[in-house]
Amino acid sequence: MSQFPILDQKDTRSGFGAGLLELGRKNPDVVALCADLTGSLKMDAFAKEFPERFIQVGIAEANMMGIAAGLTVGGKIPFTGTFANFSTGRVYDQIRQSIAYAGKNVKICASHAGLTLGEDGATHQILEDIGLMRMLPGMAVVVPADHNQTKQATLAIAVHEGPVYLRFGRPKWPVFIPADMPFEIGKAQVLVEGSDVSLFACGHLVWRALQAAEELAKAGIKAEVINVHTIKPLDEEAVVASVRKTGCAVSCEEHNRYGGLGDAIAQTLALRLPSPQEFVAVNDSFGESGTPDQLLRKYGLDTPDIVAAAHRALARK
Amino acid sequence: MPAPSPVAPRTSADIPALQNIASQVRRDIVRMVHAVQSGHPGGSLGCADFFVALYFHVLRHDAAKWDMDGDGQDLFFLSNGHISPVWYSVLARSGYFPVSELATFRKLDSRLQGHPTTHEGLPGVRMASGSLGQGLSVGIGAALTKKMKGDAHLVYTLHGDGELQEGQIWEAALFAAAHKVDNLIATVDVNGRQIDGDVEDVLSLGDLRGKWEAFGWLVLEADGNNIQGLLATLEEARQNTGKGRPVMVLMRTEMGQGVDFMVGSHEWHGIAPNDAQLAAALAQLTETSGDY
Numbered sequence: 001m002s003q004f005p006i007l008d009q010k011d012t013r014s015g016f017g018a019g020l021l022e023l024g025r026k027n028p029d030v031v032a033l034c035a036d037l038t039g040s041l042k043m044d045a046f047a048k049e050f051p052e053r054f055i056q057v058g059i060a061e062a063n064m065m066g067i068a069a070g071l072t073v074g075g076k077i078p079f080t081g082t083f084a085n086f087s088t089g090r091v092y093d094q095i096r097q098s099i100a101y102a103g104k105n106v107k108i109c110a111s112h113a114g115l116t117l118g119e120d121g122a123t124h125q126i127l128e129d130i131g132l133m134r135m136l137p138g139m140a141v142v143v144p145a146d147h148n149q150t151k152q153a154t155l156a157i158a159v160h161e162g163p164v165y166l167r168f169g170r171p172k173w174p175v176f177i178p179a180d181m182p183f184e185i186g187k188a189q190v191l192v193e194g195s196d197v198s199l200f201a202c203g204h205l206v207w208r209a210l211q212a213a214e215e216l217a218k219a220g221i222k223a224e225v226i227n228v229h230t231i232k233p234l235d236e237e238a239v240v241a242s243v244r245k246t247g248c249a250v251s252c253e254e255h256n257r258y259g260g261l262g263d264a265i266a267q268t269l270a271l272r273l274p275s276p277q278e279f280v281a282v283n284d285s286f287g288e289s290g291t292p293d294q295l296l297r298k299y300g301l302d303t304p305d306i307v308a309a310a311h312r313a314l315a316r317k
Numbered sequence: 318m319p320a321p322s323p324v325a326p327r328t329s330a331d332i333p334a335l336q337n338i339a340s341q342v343r344r345d346i347v348r349m350v351h352a353v354q355s356g357h358p359g360g361s362l363g364c365a366d367f368f369v370a371l372y373f374h375v376l377r378h379d380a381a382k383w384d385m386d387g388d389g390q391d392l393f394f395l396s397n398g399h400i401s402p403v404w405y406s407v408l409a410r411s412g413y414f415p416v417s418e419l420a421t422f423r424k425l426d427s428r429l430q431g432h433p434t435t436h437e438g439l440p441g442v443r444m445a446s447g448s449l450g451q452g453l454s455v456g457i458g459a460a461l462t463k464k465m466k467g468d469a470h471l472v473y474t475l476h477g478d479g480e481l482q483e484g485q486i487w488e489a490a491l492f493a494a495a496h497k498v499d500n501l502i503a504t505v506d507v508n509g510r511q512i513d514g515d516v517e518d519v520l521s522l523g524d525l526r527g528k529w530e531a532f533g534w535l536v537l538e539a540d541g542n543n544i545q546g547l548l549a550t551l552e553e554a555r556q557n558t559g560k561g562r563p564v565m566v567l568m569r570t571e572m573g574q575g576v577d578f579m580v581g582s583h584e585w586h587g588i589a590p591n592d593a594q595l596a597a598a599l600a601q602l603t604e605t606s607g608d609y
Contacts, residue, residue, distance in 0.1 A: 052465070055461065057492060058488075058491070058495075060485075060491070060492065062450075062451075062454070062484070062485040062488060063457075063485055063489050063492055065454070066451050066453070066454020066455045066457070066458065066485065066489065067454050067455070067457050067458035067461065067489075067492070068458060069444065069455050070394075070444075070454065070455035070457060070459040070462070071458040071459070071462050072458075072462075073385060073387060073392065073444070073462060074386050074388060074462035074466055074468070075462070076465065093448050094451055094454075097445050097447065097448045097451060098444060098451050098455055101436055101445045102434070102436070102445040103435055103436065
């Protein structure tokens with residue numbers, strides 16, 4: 001994509017680690033907790049530079065969420081780090097009661113989300129986490145598109161008052177968001193303007209959506225690509241404005257088709273601008289072992305799947 | 318950075334005065350639960366002496382200066398949130414909100430929810446609780462923040478004995494000892510009862526003292542329905558903070574203490590008295606500082 005050349009290949013979790021380290025240097029209230037995955041979450045630099053503000057809780061995620069909630073009493077800003085599965089499903093009630101209902105300023109930072117975790121398989125590939133967290137009143141849900149944006153998002157959630165779920169992943173992935181591109185929680189980004197179909201994407205699939213737009217352009221179809229890095233609060237105005245222009249939508253996410261970005265957009269369109277929408281998402285199943293690329297292909301989340309979905313949406317206009 | 322142990326001398330307690338407050342608190346509990354025909358009187362009555370001892374003598378706190386952060390004050394977290402009636406009564410009677418507000422307990426639009434919450438902005442409450450097993454972790458987090466901020470005040474928690482069947486409690490127990498969270502005093506209401514019957518029958522806790530000691534805690538034991546003895550044990554607990562170990566106080570109590578037909582039975586865990594039972598209960602509890 002000419003507007004978005006590949007700047008590098010980096011994992012989004014390293015963007016989190018870089019953001020956390022910068023936060024540590026600029027905000028003495030930021031505290032980090034990890035459940036025995038310091039290296040995987042790229043929290044080692046923070047732990048080394050700020051040992052007095054790094055809490056190793058061991059393999060005890062429920063306790064980690066409770067401690068994080070308690071740390072806010074007195075004004076600390078805790079960032080918890082573990083895999084997405086253990087950040088959400090495993091500790092849902094702890095998050096629900098001690099963080100969300102209690103209104104605590106905890107930042108739940110989750111790596112290895114989605115199919116692109118790869119070879120570890122379905123036990124670790126949570127595809128339901130966006131839905132779980134989106135359903136909690138007051139919880140912001142942020143799914144940045146690449147390494148640079150994950151760093152930006154990490155910095156941004158620290159100044160957002162209230163609980164946040166920040167979702168990122170394991171594999172090296174194209175870096176294409178310029179480091180100086182403005183980032184605001186709740187403000188979707190139109191990466192490519194178009195007039196025929198709106199491609200709404202989050203996380204790793206933003207890059208795939210850009211590739212799909214390039215393919216569609218070859219067929220004379222002008223696709224608009226919108227990076228919906230914040231699932232909640234959803235930028236409804238951006239969704240409606242784009243679909244008002246294009247007349248149809250495709251949602252793209254590394255998540256079950258139930259509960260995630262697609263649902264959020266469908267709900268907005270149903271209420272404000274009923275329009276054809278196609279879903280590029282996992283079709284209500286668990287994942288399996290494989291490489292990230294193999295899995296995206298097998299589960300229908302690859303570039304050709306987005307292209308096909310765009311054609312289906314266009315045909316329904 | 319371990320916080321220094323706060324060992325300033327205390328004024329001696331006026332035990333009869335505290336017992337009088339406990340009697341009034343027990344009246345509040347049965348009246349509140351009766352009024353809405355729901356709530357948990359048994360555990361609340363059993364813990365009335367502890368709450369009165371804590372809020373009217375042990376805790377260093379100032380209701381007039383209440384805020385969420387609680388800097389410069391001792392903090393208390395109720396983990397077994399279902400005994401909210403006793404906490405609400407003691408909070409009101411120690412000045413956190415008007416005593417008249419007790420009449421709103423469990424009613425629509427009340428700040429006094431069935432289980433305690435920060436959600437409605439009730440002064441004195443810093444955490445939502447009710448789903449069991451979470452409060453020890455929360456207390457640890459608050460204690461760590463106090464250490465990081467150099468605040469020498471303490472964090473107290475209360476748990477039910479049945480609640481100790483939750484796994485998160487033991488994650489927290491392990492953590493507190495390993496990380497030397499020694500500005501934390503956890504207490505357990507050992508009344509031996511839970512909803513389905515005796516704790517011993519539902520899921521025995523075995524050697525409870527031995528378990529906490531094996532986890533690395535200093536363990537003290539007290540009669541939780543004897544204010545004088547309880548104060549002595551809580552003072553001993555306070556004197557043992559700042560010594561590299563978290564402190565546990567196991568308090569033996571009688572569920573339903575103070576109302577003869579409720580004592581010692583799990584049947585009154587979550588059942589409200591009817592009109593006749595209310596009258597019988599109130600006849601046993603002296604009104605000492607005015608019903609709400």
